[in-house]
Amino acid sequence: MTGKFEALSVETLPKRLGGTAALTERIGKDAGRWKVREVGDGNLNLVFIVEGDQGAAVVKQALPYVRLVGDSWPLPLKRSFFEYHALTRQERRAPGSVPAIYHFDESQALIVMEYLAPPHxxxxxxxxxxxxxxxxxxxxxxxxxxxxxxxxxxxxxxxxxxxxxxxxxxxxxxxxxxxxxxxxxxxxxxxxxxxxxxxxxxxxxxxxxxxxxxxxxxxxxxxxxxxxxxxxxxxxxxxxxxxxxxxxxxxxxxxxxxxxxxxxxxxxxxxxxxxxxxxxxxxxxxxxxxxxxxxxxxxxxxxxxxxxxxxxxxxxxxxxxxxxxxxxxxxxxxxxxxxxxxxxxxxxxxxxxxxxxxxxxxxxxxxxxxxxxxxxxxxxxxxxxxxxxxxxxxxxxxxxxxxxxxxxxxxxxxxxx
Ligand code: ADP
Ligand code: MG
Ligand code: MG
Ligand code: MG
Structure with a gap:
């Protein structure tokens, strides 16, 4: 996906990410069968768990504002860029200490990463x-x-x-x-x-x-x-x-x-x-x-x-x-x-x-x-x-x-x- 930022939703995610190889290779190609939940409990971002026939992954997307407060407090999407680059450095410096990172889309401010499933x-x-x-x-x-x-x-x-x-x-x-x-x-x-x-x-x-x-x-x-x-x-x-x-x-x-x-x-x-x-x-x-x-x-x-x-x-x-x-x-x-x-x-x-x-x-x-x-x-x-x-x-x-x-x-x- 490229182009103008658009926040994902549980409904739109399969259609919008159904062609993303990093995701389809891991969880299955038939996006129509994906099950999507939004589980973000943090203060800032959206976090989706996407489950397909073959596996699951997490999609984390920044919003152009602070989730905890609402759109009265704008916050740049580029925080996703810093998160992605920090994760790759942490993985190099302390292997195995962060979720595996599968994909980063800068214009959509989203990171596809390993799902740390229960009992996590x-x-x-x-x-x-x-x-x-x-x-x-x-x-x-x-x-x-x-x-x-x-x-x-x-x-x-x-x-x-x-x-x-x-x-x-x-x-x-x-x-x-x-x-x-x-x-x-x-x-x-x-x-x-x-x-x-x-x-x-x-x-x-x-x-x-x-x-x-x-x-x-x-x-x-x-x-x-x-x-x-x-x-x-x-x-x-x-x-x-x-x-x-x-x-x-x-x-x-x-x-x-x-x-x-x-x-x-x-x-x-x-x-x-x-x-x-x-x-x-x-x-x-x-x-x-x-x-x-x-x-x-x-x-x-x-x-x-x-x-x-x-x-x-x-x-x-x-x-x-x-x-x-x-x-x-x-x-x-x-x-x-x-x-x-x-x-x-x-x-x-x-x-x-x-x-x-x-x-x-x-x-x-x-x-x-x-x-x-x-x-x-x-x-x-x-x-x-x-x-x-x-x-x-x-x-x-x-x-x-x-x-x-x-x-x-x-x-x-x-x-x-
Ligand atoms: P925020 O930046 O909004 O605080 P977090 O990255 O802390 O977002 O994620 C919010 C919540 O989503 C976490 O508390 C956790 O429950 C869930 N979560 C985030 N990343 C993962 C992951 N890789 N696997 C499983 N759950 C995750
Ligand atoms: Mg958090
Ligand atoms: Mg955070
Ligand atoms: Mg003393």
């Missing part, structure tokens, strides 16, 4: 249900280390990275969403904000009057906007991960952008900490104490895996223009390279705590909330969970330079809870 579910859903997934920490830790290291000047040829940086620099509107919704809106009376009211009104006023917090949030925003370190996923929360007991796949990188390594890691860990603080609201069928312990374990193991893999890649794949081996290893100075690695891991750690704290705030005070808290029907109970998370977020963002280990953070979370 969205990780956030599984955590709300109290399921302990055994592999998520190592799988996600490896994904982050591999994509973030291999997309940076530590690994890439300078020329290639600069070309890539230029390509993704055009993802302006989605960056703008992050810049405003994550880093600024929670800290003033922005139009699209909402929070559990009146229960949280007092705490919200306190946070908006918190000078240290606001200055820190802006320092982090500056870091996000100005430190083009690596190709980020850009939206790596538990709603962008699909899991089974044994498999983990990252989806939905339309926010991909060159930014600080710590951003993806901090956003992801924040979502585990929010899952932790929300468990109290999901105890109808019994105590979630084991689930809480599991979630803190997941944060620790994810960070440990990230550190170990990042260190491994540092020692074995440091082929970019930064910290060249000619300065260290080639002169027999192994400790010099280790010293530089420690500095880098330390700054990733300090920054990820900041990003994590701010991410917690925006999911409770901003426009896009988390089902972890939203599905707690009892407003008072929900507000108690949210208040703990908000205080936790403030603490780790403001004190991030004085916090030295993930155990320290998890002890703090357990103490507040």
């Amino acid at each position: 579910v969205i990780l956030r859903r599984a955590l709300i249900d109290g399921r302990e997934l055994p592999n998520i920490a190592p799988d996600i830790g490896l994904f982050m280390a591999r994509t973030l290291f291999r997309g940076s000047d530590l690994a890439m040829a300078a020329k290639d990275r600069k070309a890539d940086l230029a390509l993704f620099a055009d993802n302006v509107e989605l960056c703008d969403i992050t810049e405003n919704l994550v880093f600024s809106d929670p800290y003033f009376d922005a139009k699209m904000n909402r929070h559990t009211s009146p229960q949280l009104d007092g705490l919200v006023a306190e946070l908006r009057a918190d000078r240290d917090l606001k200055v820190e949030a802006q320092r982090l925003k500056h870091l996000f906007a100005a430190n083009a370190e690596t190709l980020l996923h850009g939206d790596l929360h538990s709603g962008s991960i699909m899991v089974t007991d044994t498999e983990t796949r990252m989806i939905d990188p339309e926010f991909a952008f060159y930014g600080p390594i710590a951003f993806d890691v901090g956003m992801l860990l924040a979502n585990f900490w929010m899952a932790f603080f929300s468990q109290r609201g999901h105890e109808e069928k019994g105590s979630r104490a084991p689930m809480r312990a599991y979630l803190l374990g997941v944060t620790a193991e994810t960070w440990a895996t990230f550190r170990a893999e990042f260190s491994h890649l540092w020692r074995t794949e440091r082929s970019g223009m930064l910290y060249q081996k000619s300065l260290f290893e080639d002169q027999g100075d192994l400790l010099g390279a280790e010293q530089a690695l420690d500095h880098m891991l330390h700054s990733i750690w300090t920054d990820l705590l900041g990003f994590a704290g701010i991410e917690v705030h925006r999911r409770i005070l901003g426009l896009a909330h988390n089902a972890d808290f939203e599905t707690i029907a009892d407003q008072d109970l929900r507000a108690r969970c949210e208040a703990k998370a908000l205080r936790f977020g403030r603490h780790i963002a403001v004190n991030r330079r004085q916090i030295h280990s993930i155990d320290e953070v998890n002890n703090l979370a357990a103490l507040i809870e």
Whole structure:
């Protein structure tokens, strides 16, 4: 399909995509027999599952506006282009970690990809249900280390990275969403904000009057906007991960952008900490104490895996223009390279705590909330969970330079809870 953009519908999809080889080869040629469902539950796009005689595939299509808000908020279709290019890079850098991509149509802003069939579910859903997934920490830790290291000047040829940086620099509107919704809106009376009211009104006023917090949030925003370190996923929360007991796949990188390594890691860990603080609201069928312990374990193991893999890649794949081996290893100075690695891991750690704290705030005070808290029907109970998370977020963002280990953070979370 080429030509003018037109949104697909369940009714028009078979006719419009019936001639697309990438689809017919996989699911069957007789488009008249295709079964189509629209399952998009995200904030922005259409997602169709198409099933034919031979198999199934997913068709994801961008809309020229924000689905959550409607056509009063236009958003460019080219986000689909960035999602496609991010997926192909992630597959190269961390093989097997994203759905297989079959086809991209730029003018129709659509991507045809592997259908992650049941028992795949969205990780956030599984955590709300109290399921302990055994592999998520190592799988996600490896994904982050591999994509973030291999997309940076530590690994890439300078020329290639600069070309890539230029390509993704055009993802302006989605960056703008992050810049405003994550880093600024929670800290003033922005139009699209909402929070559990009146229960949280007092705490919200306190946070908006918190000078240290606001200055820190802006320092982090500056870091996000100005430190083009690596190709980020850009939206790596538990709603962008699909899991089974044994498999983990990252989806939905339309926010991909060159930014600080710590951003993806901090956003992801924040979502585990929010899952932790929300468990109290999901105890109808019994105590979630084991689930809480599991979630803190997941944060620790994810960070440990990230550190170990990042260190491994540092020692074995440091082929970019930064910290060249000619300065260290080639002169027999192994400790010099280790010293530089420690500095880098330390700054990733300090920054990820900041990003994590701010991410917690925006999911409770901003426009896009988390089902972890939203599905707690009892407003008072929900507000108690949210208040703990908000205080936790403030603490780790403001004190991030004085916090030295993930155990320290998890002890703090357990103490507040
Ligand atoms: P959005 O950008 O609108 O958030 P997502 O890419 O997150 O869209 O997809 C929305 C939903 O569609 C996901 O939460 C998931 O339920 C479903 N989905 C997306 N991609 C796939 C896939 N490859 N296989 C199965 N389901 C998918
Ligand atoms: Mg999504
Ligand atoms: Mg998305
Ligand atoms: Mg300390």
